[in-house]
Amino acid sequence: MARRQWVRLGMMAGSMALVAAACGSTSTGAAASGSSASQIPANYASYALHTGDTFSWVFPIPNEANYEPWDQNAEYGMYRPLYVAGNGSSPVIDYANSIGQKPVYSNGNKTVTVTLNPWKWSDGAPVTARDVQFFYNLYVANKSQIATYVPGNFPDNVASFKVDSPTQFTLNLKAAVNPLWFTDNELTDVVPLPQQSWDRLSLTGKVGNFDLTTAGAKAVFKFLYAQASKLSTYATNPLWKVVDGPWRLQSYDPTTARTVFQRNNAFSGPDKPKLSGYVLESFSSQTAEVDALRNGSLDYGYLPMSDVKLASTFKSGGYTIAPWATDYVQWAELGYTSKTWGPLVKQLYVRQALQHLINEPLYLSATLHGDGQLTYGPVPNLPGSPYVSAQEKTDPDPYSVSAAKALLAGHGWTTGPHGFLVCASPGTGATQCGANITKGEPLSLKFMYQTGSPTLQAQVEAFATAAKSAGIDMVLDPQSQSTMFSIGGVCPSSGPCNWGIILYRTFLWNYGQGDVLPTGGQMFGTGNYWGGGYSSPTAQALINATHTQPGLQPLYNYENYISTHVAALWFPTWDWQVSVVSDHLHGWNPQQVFGNPVPSRWYF
Structure with a gap:
């Protein structure tokens, strides 16, 4: 009875932390980095990138x-x-x-x-x-x-x-x-x-x-x-002056990444830009971005999820508030190639147990204020999408600490001397811990996540609380986005992944840049960059079928397998942002389904 009460109190604490984060306020006083209204030329619009995001690659072949x-x-x-x-x-x-x-x-x-x-x-x-x-x-x-x-x-x-x-x-x-x-x-x-x-x-x-x-x-x-790679020459290098799109680089600050584009007056395609140019503003904190909105430095910005209560203030100040729903998916990668944590996350029952500890409905309501979708697999669960199978519209591993504990106990894990689970039954049998997991090994995972977002931090901490309740030692490793890219963005191609779980604030896979049809080759196919080294012959065969066989059933077969196989940990998918747009700016709505602001359509 005492242990059951402790578990319940622990989960209440996690829930209260979520609500507290959802009610948090962005403080005032910080100025937008390198941004003021006087620096925006006439007939130029300013657009805010998300905190930590910077334009830093001009060559249109991505590394x-x-x-x-x-x-x-x-x-x-x-x-x-x-x-x-x-x-x-x-x-x-x-x-x-x-x-x-x-x-x-x-x-x-x-x-x-x-x-x-x-x-x-x-x-x-x-x-x-x-x-x-x-x-x-x-x-x-x-x-x-x-x-x-x-x-x-x-x-x-x-x-x-x-x-x-x-x-x-x-x-x-x-x-x-x-x-x-x-x-x-x-x-x-x-x-x-x-x-x-x-x-x-x-x-x-x-x-x-x-x-x-x-x-x-x-x-x-x-x-x-x-x-x-020479960011300091972006605005002067003659290579980047030859373009066929509606914009060309006018100036670039390699320190702040503030990027100014001017209209390409020789643009020959349709949808010719009406503005003379636009500015990409980068911010080191959400506070700075909100303050830039307050002081009129931004025409098109956003409210952090923890500050959506400010919407009415901005509405009365001449802004339109519009949640931006996109055809993305949010997941946490698993470090399949990690020498330390790979043997753990390669076990299906471990992944299923971890998924049982993610309280998606709570995260969606308490931290995202309903601005998003529940995620149960690799295909965006956007309402009305023809690509979501009937099976993926329901949760195969709903939130349940008891279900997670039962799965782990059924595979040879028992409470160790430090209060966390250890492997008591090594081996590859149906009731044993699994391949390459040794006797007495603790069920401990390093969880790297992006700093700078109270909303994401609240979700991570609630997940860690639930994991502890189930006996899992979840070691949190908060890092800046740039550090995460340098560590998580280069494996497994450059070596084993040095983490067990990794979660980005804006890791909403953009099907519009790589895959319009969400068949998953770049995400979960063999040799992927963003699946943590996930590789399954069954999954690959299903992916291959979507490449060669017409109709949607091959797509449904693939997504159902990846969903129930828990190839990644599914978190609720955030709306791309809650946009705050000056009433003087037009042409931005509808907001593009793959998160592209399409500035060529804007006008004052």
Whole structure:
């Protein structure tokens, strides 16, 4: 009886911490970093990135450390992808604003032909099939360094690239594909690059056709990568002056990451920008961002979840408040490749027990104020989405400390001398701890999470309280976002993951940048960057089926498996933000389904 009372009190304390965090207030007094209304030129709008987010990669081929939606949103404003993902609030391709016309599939879905619309680079040169081939050649020769690459997918599934004419190219594939998948998830990664300007080995060297050989493509990529790493030259480097999108870099502060874009007056595509420019503002704290809203330095900002009570104040001060629901998924990665914690998280029963300790309904109501969705698997549970299976709409592992304890006790764990569970029955039998878990080993996990968000911290602390109630030693390791990227964003490709669980504030996987159709190859396919090294032959076979078989049933089969297999720990998915927008700014609504603010549509 005494132990049961202690558990209940512990959970009450966790719940009260959640409510306290939800009612917390952002203090005043801190000024926005490097931002004031007087620094915004006429007919420029200012937009706030989330706390800790900075634009820091101009080259529109992402590396591991810079494969983030805020980077790609800015890049794609300068360098349009072949196909624009997201059309208003619909998770579909926006063909009207894409360089490529709708692709044509033939030869049993083994041949893809794309015709280009008549776009131009800012130097007057046309955007041609040769520019797409330039991207393709760089990608093929350097794929191991590119964050969007998943073995077996693009470009491994392409047998040949043929330039048919300046405005048309053909891809011959190695096998038949699902056209919806190949268009939505493969071709959206393709970005025509200005071959007539970038196919060189130095800033002063002549432009050639270096990319036509593997050695040349590697040399060109190395040069461009090195130039993109020089943040101090972003605004002056002539490479980045040649763009085909509606914006070009005007200024960049490598210290604060404040980025100013000016209108590309030579932009040849539709949806021409009405503003003269816009500014990306970065903030070191949520306090600074809210204060920038208060003092009128921001046209388009957001309220932290812990400060949504300020909404009425901003409404009366000339702002519109609009939650921004996006087609994302929130999860905590598990360190499958960790030598210390990998053997634990590789056990399905351990993952199921951990999921039982995440009180999603409480987190959603108490810390997110209902601005989000419950998450039960890898496909966004956005209302009305056709991609969510019936099974994934219900929780396979609902919150229950007793269920978690029963799972662990049933697999050979018992309370040790320090009050936490230890393995009493090592081995791989049905009632034993599992492979590579030794006798007496404690059930202890290192949980790295991002600092700077009271909302996230409240969720993490409540989870840790529940874990302790179940006998799990949850060692919390709060870190800044930059530190987390340097540790968590480079494994497992650069070595084992040095954590058991890792959770980012804005780790809402953006299906619009990598996958429009949420088939999961980049997230949970073998060789992924963002699944902690998760690898399952069954999951891979199901993912492969979504690539080759038409219809939605293969997608449902995949998501149901990943959901019940608990490939990651599912947390409630936050709305991208609660937007606070000046009533003087128009054209921003509807807010784009993949979190892209689309500044080309704004106007005062």
